[in-house]
Amino acid sequence: MIHPEVETPRDDDDVLQDFRHFQLEKNYNHLLLMGPALTRDFLEKVNADLVPRRTYLFGYELNTKKILFVSGLFLLFFTSLFGAVVMWFTDFFDNAVLSTMVISNSSKNLRLWTNPPPKALISVYIFNYTNLEEFDAKLEKKLRVNEVGPYVYEETLQKVNVQFSEDGTRVSYQEKRSYKFRPDMSKGKQSDQVYVPNIPLMAGTAITKHHNYFARLAFSSFLTGIDEQPFVKLAADQYIIGYRNRLVDLSQSWSWLNGQDMHGVEKVGLLSAKIGVNPHVFTMNTGKADIDRLGLIEKLNGHEQFDYWSTSDCNRYVSSDAIYASAEEKSENQCFCSLSSGECPLRGVFNVTPCNYGIPMFISNPHFHGADETLLQAVDGLKTMRKKDIQTYINLHPTMGFAMSGRVVFQANIQVQKAYGVYQMDRFQDGLMLPLAWLKAEIKEESLPEIFLELIYDATYTLKGVKMAFQYGFLLTTLVTLFCLVLVLRNTWERPRRARDSVRRLHRQDTDVIEI
Structure with a gap:
């Protein structure tokens, strides 16, 4: 005998649980959509409260963000300049590499030293x-x-x-x-x-x-x-x-x-x-x-x-x-x-x-x-x-x-x-x-043996490549940061001059109008 399929009535608790799940999912999606806006608002509020827009230095009113940017450039410039001098004109890197060859109880090369291949x-x-x-x-x-x-x-x-x-x-x-x-x-x-x-x-x-x-x-x-x-x-x-x-x-x-x-x-x-x-x-x-x-x-x-x-x-x-x-x-x-x-x-x-x-x-x-x-x-x-x-x-x-x-x-x-x-x-x-x-x-x-050939290869080519990367990396960073500093400082010096020139031109125009 075939019985027709009849939908079984659901309990009120099951219905309530599904409704809660739907509400949580809806709130979660809403938070995801609102996340970037909330983050932006939060960062802007923190920026406004903690980082003032203007900074007074030696009697001058300066843009705070520009000061931080220029300070970062100076820090990066002097760091890269110091690194370039160290890598190009000292034996610091070579000595650091050689220090790994120091013989000690805990050194990795102790076995190679006691039993040379x-x-x-x-x-x-x-x-x-x-x-x-x-x-x-x-x-x-x-x-x-x-x-x-x-x-x-x-x-x-x-x-x-x-x-x-x-x-x-x-x-x-x-x-x-x-x-x-x-x-x-x-x-x-x-x-x-x-x-x-x-x-x-x-x-x-x-x-x-x-x-x-x-x-x-x-x-x-x-x-x-x-x-x-x-x-x-x-x-x-x-x-x-x-x-x-x-x-x-x-x-x-x-x-x-x-x-x-x-x-x-x-x-x-x-x-x-x-x-x-x-x-x-x-x-x-x-x-x-x-x-x-x-x-x-x-x-x-x-x-x-x-x-x-x-x-x-x-x-x-x-x-x-x-x-x-x-x-x-x-x-x-x-x-x-x-x-x-x-x-x-x-x-x-x-x-x-x-x-x-x-x-x-x-x-x-x-x-x-x-x-x-x-x-x-x-x-x-x-x-x-x-x-x-x-x-x-x-x-x-x-x-x-x-x-x-x-x-x-x-x-x-x-x-x-x-x-x-x-x-x-x-x-x-x-x-x-x-x-x-x-x-x-x-x-x-x-x-x-192969292990010794690998050591020679690493010491010859890998370390040489790392040294060259440091040398030219520091040198390039020094030149780029120097160029950026020159541009920023030039704009900083040129803007007040251009403003003064504009004021003079306006003043001159006003004077000409009055005379007419």
Whole structure:
């Protein structure tokens, strides 16, 4: 059965509620329509009550709004002028940017500083001695070398035991290094056999040189007993990373001979002293007090300078392009001469013996490039090197000052220092400089990780764009506000003059009418 649809009667409460809702909606729409008018009336009332139309200043009646407008222009003009002077003629912006590089416990760049992402590539070129038998048999007068390599190792650097000073201006740390062989970049295998100078034997001979004859004779007998020869045959990796030697093992016992603490020296090699945690403690300036001193090494093991040489200038933690100059060429280098013997290094070499437990080590350019002729003629097989291939440089970011790339090149040499009674060294000429290897430590821009490239990009282009925006923005604002001020002030000065001129013209016309 179908029932017709019948509208259900609504309660009075529902009808009343709908009516109230309609009234509220109507009032709301009315308020929306009246809003702008109410706001305008309110602001005009506030403006009339709080901001007078006329202001009396120094006896003059002036328009208040014009005074406020001109005051705002003056304020904007001087602010932009000050900003333009600061941005164009001071280093305020650059220093503000550099302040973000200050090293601290809370700085964002602390992780990049303790674990620097760029990994240096160490290329080692070994001097392999090829005529030892002929030299021992006196068939040849000079030793002959043949350069082999490069053997390339990737260096990972980490700063450990980091401690900040109480005021945060200095940070102390130690360096931890490890090396990984890169066969893809090397020219040779780790197992390549090379004949190289026996560094422990030559070091021991040089040390016993300053002791009595019986000590030298005992040392020579000891060398004979363990069958140590002036040259040894080693794998290339052993010579570079380090190898155990009986003389090194026993060095702890006779370290008193030269007054050097040899504890902790377990291996001998070109890079062995750098592997692991370096015992030396570096103290670096964080840049907090003076941003210009950021990154400067101020102390080493708590001392502000070395105590190896005779003057404070030579003992500073700085270097120069003239370290390979002789004392005759550069008088300041006389401090590197030995006070006991009076001997000075020849041109082209630098004496690092005091830094190496008394071992007669010298550094130079590869293949004695630019050195004294005596060094060039000491051994056969040296090559003429192009200056650009052995040049040491560092490429710094022009604004931020951090290193983007760089290269350090040097050659390690050991000097023969004969000691009467140690017959193992009789075949050699005293003072002969034997090249060991030359090394090239390099960081290339193309090998930098993505995070470092982004940092370089931001520091190069983003910051430069921001600086230019501030410079030209302040300059443009200064010129615009100056132009507006000139117009406003000109109109302000011209209006009274025009009014006076009008009054004069009217007065003149009135006078003419009266006369007529």
